[in-house]
Amino acid sequence: MDLFLQAAIEQARLGLAEGGIPIGSVIVHKNRIIGRGHNRRVQKGSAILHGEMDAFEDAGRQPASVYRESVLYTTLSPCAMCSGAILLYGIPRIVIGENQTFMGEEALLRSRGVQVEVLQDSHCLELMRAFIAAKPELWNEDIGV
Amino acid sequence: MDLFLQAAIEQARLGLAEGGIPIGSVIVHKNRIIGRGHNRRVQKGSAILHGEMDAFEDAGRQPASVYRESVLYTTLSPCAMCSGAILLYGIPRIVIGENQTFMGEEALLRSRGVQVEVLQDSHCLELMRAFIAAKPELWNEDIGV
Numbered sequence: 231m232d233l234f235l236q237a238a239i240e241q242a243r244l245g246l247a248e249g250g251i252p253i254g255s256v257i258v259h260k261n262r263i264i265g266r267g268h269n270r271r272v273q274k275g276s277a278i279l280h281g282e283m284d285a286f287e288d289a290g291r292q293p294a295s296v297y298r299e300s301v302l303y304t305t306l307s308p309c310a311m312c313s314g315a316i317l318l319y320g321i322p323r324i325v326i327g328e329n330q331t332f333m334g335e336e337a338l339l340r341s342r343g344v345q346v347e348v349l350q351d352s353h354c355l356e357l358m359r360a361f362i363a364a365k366p367e368l369w370n371e372d373i374g375v
Numbered sequence: 376m377d378l379f380l381q382a383a384i385e386q387a388r389l390g391l392a393e394g395g396i397p398i399g400s401v402i403v404h405k406n407r408i409i410g411r412g413h414n415r416r417v418q419k420g421s422a423i424l425h426g427e428m429d430a431f432e433d434a435g436r437q438p439a440s441v442y443r444e445s446v447l448y449t450t451l452s453p454c455a456m457c458s459g460a461i462l463l464y465g466i467p468r469i470v471i472g473e474n475q476t477f478m479g480e481e482a483l484l485r486s487r488g489v490q491v492e493v494l495q496d497s498h499c500l501e502l503m504r505a506f507i508a509a510k511p512e513l514w515n516e517d518i519g520v
Binding site for chain 2: 290335
């Protein structure tokens with residue numbers, strides 16, 4: 231498996247072990263991970279720390295030139311908020327674990343020139359399938375439903 | 376002046392007094408402020424705490440029904456990230472202090488059914504004019520330039 235997707239899945243599993251929603255993300259610059267994150271809605275009572283946002287926060291304040299050479303990996307198709315962060319910082323390419331559980335703003339991202347790759351990875355799918363079966367209300371809250 | 380815009384401007388001024396970027400926001404539910412925020416890039420070394428995101432975080436975990444009856448006030452036209460959060464949570468209406476300093480994703484928001492009102496408020500304009508004249512590099516960083 232892609233080593234960076236694997237690092238995103240490790241983040242998702244870490245979140246699950248903490249009692250959280252199992253979605254993880256890493257930001258990669260020049261083949262090195264500069265930010266790791268996972269959804270912290272439960273852990274921090276946060277409405278904004280989706281996995282991707284948490285990875286941006288972990289990467290910290292970066293110059294525009296770094297974002298524009300980075301790839302964002304996420305276990306699940308990014309929602310409007312996370313897609314907006316990807317657009318704000320001009321991330322040119324994202325790799326998505328799966329989009330069967332949730333279809334994010336992939337069309338918007340592509341229309342703005344972001345290269346979007348979807349792997350339909352079985353580990354990512356199974357993490358979300360099991361989680362939603364166990365805690366559907368938490369999942370709905372996370373996507374504003 | 377609109378009392379809620381005034382509360383958003385107070386947040387912007389608070390951010391300025393802390394050495395930060397003077398953009399503020401409040402989220403209003405049934406005529407009551409449930410979240411207040413201001414940009415904390417400098418104060419917290421944060422890449423994601425724009426004023427609107429900070430207001431969402433201050434409001435905390437809310438049921439979908441609350442977001443869908445809320446109005447978001449912001450001193451400056453919301454960037455892609457903050458607009459994405461507005462879309463994620465289904466905020467139906469936003470009031471913007473000004474969009475002359477920066478034109479955010481107003482067209483996208485309108486295309487998704489969000490009611491967008493722009494006031495071109497002189498206090499909001501002057502806060503950003505003076506700030507950008509003093510610290511242009513910080514402003515560019517905040518909008519990913």
